[in-house]
Amino acid sequence: MIPRTSLDVWAKKKIGAGTASLTRELISSYQLHKLQEIVRWAYYHSSFYRRLLAGFVETEMVCLDDLCRLPFTTDDDIKQYGLQFLCVSQSDISRVVTLESSGTTGPAKRLYFTPADQELTVEFFQYGMATFTAVGDKVLILLPGERPGGVGALLATAVSRLNAQPIHYGLVHSIPETLARIECEKIDCLVGIPVQVLALARYTGADALPSFRPKNVLLSTDYVSKPIVAELRNSWGCEVFEHYGMTEMGLGGGTGCAAHAGYHLHEADFYFEIIDPLTGQVVSDGQEGEVVITTLTRQGMPLIRYRTGDISRLLLEPCSCGSVLRRLAPITRRKEGSISLGIYGQFTMADLDENLFAVAEVVNFTAAVDCAHNATSLKIAALTTGQPGTSVVEKIHRALAAVPAIFLARQNGNLTVNVKAECCGDLLTPSAAKRAITEWK
Numbered sequence: 001m002i003p004r005t006s007l008d009v010w011a012k013k014k015i016g017a018g019t020a021s022l023t024r025e026l027i028s029s030y031q032l033h034k035l036q037e038i039v040r041w042a043y044y045h046s047s048f049y050r051r052l053l054a055g056f057v058e059t060e061m062v063c064l065d066d067l068c069r070l071p072f073t074t075d076d077d078i079k080q081y082g083l084q085f086l087c088v089s090q091s092d093i094s095r096v097v098t099l100e101s102s103g104t105t106g107p108a109k110r111l112y113f114t115p116a117d118q119e120l121t122v123e124f125f126q127y128g129m130a131t132f133t134a135v136g137d138k139v140l141i142l143l144p145g146e147r148p149g150g151v152g153a154l155l156a157t158a159v160s161r162l163n164a165q166p167i168h169y170g171l172v173h174s175i176p177e178t179l180a181r182i183e184c185e186k187i188d189c190l191v192g193i194p195v196q197v198l199a200l201a202r203y204t205g206a207d208a209l210p211s212f213r214p215k216n217v218l219l220s221t222d223y224v225s226k227p228i229v230a231e232l233r234n235s236w237g238c239e240v241f242e243h244y245g246m247t248e249m250g251l252g253g254g255t256g257c258a259a260h261a262g263y264h265l266h267e268a269d270f271y272f273e274i275i276d277p278l279t280g281q282v283v284s285d286g287q288e289g290e291v292v293i294t295t296l297t298r299q300g301m302p303l304i305r306y307r308t309g310d311i312s313r314l315l316l317e318p319c320s321c322g323s324v325l326r327r328l329a330p331i332t333r334r335k336e337g338s339i340s341l342g343i344y345g346q347f348t349m350a351d352l353d354e355n356l357f358a359v360a361e362v363v364n365f366t367a368a369v370d371c372a373h374n375a376t377s378l379k380i381a382a383l384t385t386g387q388p389g390t391s392v393v394e395k396i397h398r399a400l401a402a403v404p405a406i407f408l409a410r411q412n413g414n415l416t417v418n419v420k421a422e423c424c425g426d427l428l429t430p431s432a433a434k435r436a437i438t439e440w441k
């Protein structure tokens with residue numbers, strides 16, 4: 001029997017369900033109340049929202065569907081009006097996160113959090129981790145953010161509250177060193193970035209395959225492809241869980257349960273909508289579209305109808321773990337993340353991940369095209385375990401041919417593909433950034 005996600009316990013506590021079971025009706029009624037509260041809070045405390053929400057009276061929101069009458073907020077709003085989003089004085093802010101976006105100019109995107117906002121993140125981590133962390137477990141955290149308020153530090157606090165032992169290691173630089181730590185500390189759970197953890201599992205050097213292997217792995221920060229999950233399950237015999245979050249969500253938006261089918265959404269702190277990215281209309285339940293979030297409980301910098309740019313859909317069938325918390329399908333692409341091959345179709349980094357990581361020797365790769373809107377050339381630079389021979393390059397070419405748009409464009413002479421492969425060795429170049437297909441000029 002699949003254990004129910006522990007996010008359920010937390011949602012129930014926050015929603016105030018008492019001894020009653022959590023139901024969709026209870027969640028909806030709580031969310032409506034919280035939406036009315038946050039719209040009022042934002043309108044009266046933030047100069048940005050005072051302008052944005054002028055003319056909208058929160059008491060007119062009598063059902064959740066009324067939210068769609070409010071305007072969206074976007075990345076550009078955050079960049080342009082930053083501090084005007086604040087509903088508290090700057091002295092009440094304990095954490096500012098600046099998000100770098102490559103290739104763009106203009107003001108940086110900054111998110112502001114109060115201590116109470118950061119506590120929401122710690123609680124989310126605590127209940128998300130509780131799904132697979134037992135009392136006394138040793139949890140190795142292969143994420144950045146050692147300083148107070150950083151992601152690694154918040155996760156370590158959450159793990160301590162479960163009476164488990166966090167070991168905040170940081171990103172992986174040396175594969176043998178990290179594997180030795182897993183062995184020496186007898187690590188039960190490991191939290192890391194997909195390609196970094198894959199490099200540990202596929203390492204073939206002298207110190208490969210520690211006799212002690214983690215029981216549970218949580219992958220975070222980037223897209224999790226099926227071959228990576230399969231590799232970890234096969235090599236380590238572990239369970240693999242997934243997490244959905246972004247800085248704008250205070251890092252925590254959803255977590256996968258033991259049914260391993262999408263992320264249970266954290267509905268006590270967020271209201272999620274899926275919209276048509278072109279028209280802005282809310283789509284029918286189960287249809288694909290852009291994920292839009294409204295923070296229900298954030299004080300410092302609430303986000304109302306914030307367009308995340310992530311494309312996904314809600315999973316409608318009940319989860320086999322028994323939770324009524326809604327589930328989001330894995331994020332396979334961003335609104336802007338598709339590469340067009342004209343009449344042959346499109347492809348994304350997730351398409352490449354699904355096929356290239358199926359090549360057993362590949363531990364990471366970069367992909368670059370000459371033009372995102374009508375690419376005629378694709379360059380893949382792969383890192384492999386051991387010295388790559390011509391057979392590995394051939395395997396990568398074959399894997400690329402499994403992406404329909406690439407196959408068709410290439411067959412018709414409209415796409416050239418260049419593949420290079422080199423041995424990854426013992427050392428990784430650590431990065432916590434989401435991997436993306438780049439464009440060269």
Ligand SMILES: [Zn+2]
Pocket residue numbers: 004005257258259264319320321322323
């Ligand atoms: Zn579930």
